[in-house]
Amino acid sequence: MAQHAVLDNISHKDIRIISQRGADFGDNVSLTTAFISEFMQLQSWYPLFFRHKSDNNSYEPVALLGLKPGQNLFLQPQGWQAGYVPLSMQRQPFLIGFQQQVENGVPQQVPVVCIDLDHPRVSQTQGEPVFLPDGGSSPLLQQATAVLQQIQHGHQQNQAFCQTLAELELLQSTTLELSYHGAVHKLTGLHSVATDKLNKLTAEQLQLLQHQGYLQALYLMQASTGNIAKLLSKMENQPG
Template identity: 45%
Template sequence: MPHPVLLNNVEHHDLRILGGHGAHLGDNVMTAVTFPSEFRDVQACYPIVFRKTSDGLGFEPVALFGLEEGHNLFLNGTRWEAAYVPMMVERQPFLIGVNGEELMVNVDLDHPRVSRTEGELVFKPHGGHTEYLERVNALLFAIHQGMQQLPGFLAALLEHELLESFALDVELNDGSQNRLLGFYTINEDRLQALGGEAIARLHQAGYLQPIYLVLASLSNFRLLIDRKNASLA
């Protein structure tokens, strides 16, 4: 279980973070949450789909790395074989904490990237921020800003009934039949049927481009299938 605590330079003066990639560092995951301002980078490498949130009351967009839970097809030993790694992966083991209007940095002390003996130092010897921590702060702020876009974007999709569930049936080279379930995508027929006024409102709100980036990303399912076949060879 995650063990997030408020980062501070007294208790965590010797905290180090392991870099690189690998299953032992928590990278063998099927998905990572993303947001509209990140879609352009994400869609260049991965399918963007939607899933229901853990409380079952809403939706969230995710970058899809594999066809089954706990399997990242872009992870090859200690290499992440894609040009872009989503921010929600890059920020590990740090999280955003919010106290009123103040943003704070939390760290998951139980994350496998956390060390006291090797990796990037988080604080300087006298307690100041290292360049590494400054980069983490910038990354977390970008994530926070991006997540602020999500409620309005998702509300617009639901208002126009643009989300639909889908099933992806895949026959792999070894003859096995596989089905991907539990995800949602943009209903292209409903999108095409929207009137000019609705399209204009989506465009004015900045939501039309992310919608088309989601649709463009679906071509990456072929890449996932190819990588899955390669892993079986």
């Protein structure tokens, strides 16, 4: 069970983070959140889709890492075999939290760096230190903080992106029929860009998408589906 705490250089001065990639360190997931700012890197390696979040009836972009729950086909004995690791995986075991602080007499929710103390990457003896001996941030923590800042901004971008697509009815439920190990398997629960509706948008609607940077994002998502063949190839090399 996760144990989230606001990171500080006194309580957590001896914490170290294991940077090795593997199933034992929380990397064995089949889907992970993707952010618009990283679509260019992601589409070279992973199929990109959307998933529906029933808790608030919204959507978010995701990168497909495996074809079964709890499966990451990019994990090999020598580590994560791709040229880019999604931000949502890079940030572990750190996450963004919020603390109430008073600024100019006005209470505000301020983002702070938190850590999941129960995450398998967290150690007292292995890995890279989070803090320097003098209490300063280590290079690892500096990098993690930069990733979290990208993610915080990315969540806002994703929300606006998906809301616009939903308003234009550009999201459609998708079932992938995939052939591997001598049988056809169906992968459900994903959503994709409704190409037919995209092609019927008015010039004004296309201009809106172009101005917001969403049109390029949509084309990158469409191009990324070519990576499904790579997943199938990896799947065929897995035990049946």
